[in-house]
Amino acid sequence: MAWQDVIEATALRAWESRVESERFGCSVERLTAGSESPFPAVREAVLRSDADVIVLRYPAEHVGWFAQLTALQRTAVFADSLVYWRLRAGQGRAPEGAPDLLAVEPAAASVGELVSEIFTAYENHYLANPLFDPADAVAGYQEWALSSAAEGSCLALWDRSTEALVALATLEEGEARTEILLAGVVPGRQGRGLYAHLLKAVEDRTLTRGAADVVISTQGHNTRVQRAWARYGFEPTQTVLTVHLIRSALLPGPGH
Template identity: 55%
Template sequence: MGRHGAAEPRAEASPLESARFGCSVARLTVPPGYGSLAPVREALRASDADVVVLRYPAENVGWFAHLLSDDGRVPLFAGSLVYWSLPAGLGRRPAPQAGLRTAALEDRETASALVAGIFAEYGNHYAANPLFDGAAALAGYRQWAAGSAEQGRCLALWADGACGADRAVGATPADAAAGTAGGGRGEILGLATVADDGPRTEILLAGMVPAARGRGLYAHLLRAVEDRALGRGAAEVVISTQEHNTRVQRAWARYGFRPSHAVLTVHMVRSGLLSTPGRPQRPAAREG
């Protein structure tokens, strides 16, 4: 056991990410309150993965400078995750709106299609690493959402009648396909996948389809998650995003969420891989 009452950190293999990106990937997550870098560096040296996705509490901001001196790996700073929390039952719940309803979404294909449209432009931590293809990263999100739907951990916001037909100009065919894949139940405007962990419910993926953004509807999706948390006796709802995603954080603040903590992400890449000739590169980001 470590000095902080938790097991010493270790890198755990990530088979799904390894298969998706064509190189061996492991994850090493340092728990809150863990202030010693030495065991973390030992765990990095012990791992034979090509890339170790290292996450540690943001208060240990000085660690990165020491990671630069690691002879066996190159650290790529991959942003930070900011966490927000809400005591269940204290959300600023929107009034019911005619034509809107939320319910479980259990269809894998529908959940996958929705995520493809919702997160197509989301700049996640994978974008920091030229070894990771952006399309493969999005495919991982789609797979994640599909599994959540199959396991009963996915909620959707539906719109019926005139509300459902009021689509924003410029919606793509993909938007339309995802939005109407509700088995006759109406147009799907948004989705949230969740994980229930003891006294808290965590929102893993959540968002609105592009055609439904800017209409004040996201709060109805948050209310559905809060209802689920209250129904199972949870005391807290937790959600996180990359620090640059300020728009959604403003929506969380309006609903009643408050900042909780932040976690830094660093990709520790085995030396030499980034300059290997012929190594597949992630497509360049679009301008604008």
């Protein structure tokens, strides 16, 4: 979820997610609580929603909210935690140069293939919802990445020694910052330091644009990549919880 929608937002925001509704075959609404959103406002938004699924995100410091969410006439499913990190552009601890690696803007067809290869086994909040097909979740990643490619906001690492793309980062590039949406290394090349070179390519591009920050987020369970961010110089900024509020009648089980 975009940095400005989570870290900088103060008010409660609700909107229909048409893309997700079409993808999963049920109505999906997004609800995001900002830093100043009180729980009564969240409660009212949930109660008046007609959506089959509400994807709610709220700051993790509200540790008592989940218990209250279970009493709002829906099935509350804890889906994930998102941890947001930030790097001041120009302060990264870049790796030594690698002559065989070249940062390139990949073709759209290559972006789709790389996303499928890198992220098929990655677990995100969609997989917590029994109404959602995991295959559709992967398709969502591909659509997300292709939208970045259409805007010219993708970077890949080309390995000249093997003549292959080995890593991908999809971006959202604003005036103030670059947000890394998806980033990863192909399975056969992981654990060899390529990820740091991918981060350097993004940081270099951010500096060229004159933006101040590089920001990124991931699920809390993904500690391996967070260690890589810490080594590079990123710092943790905020944790956000995701809860799916599902119309109980849609779920299989006794009485449904």
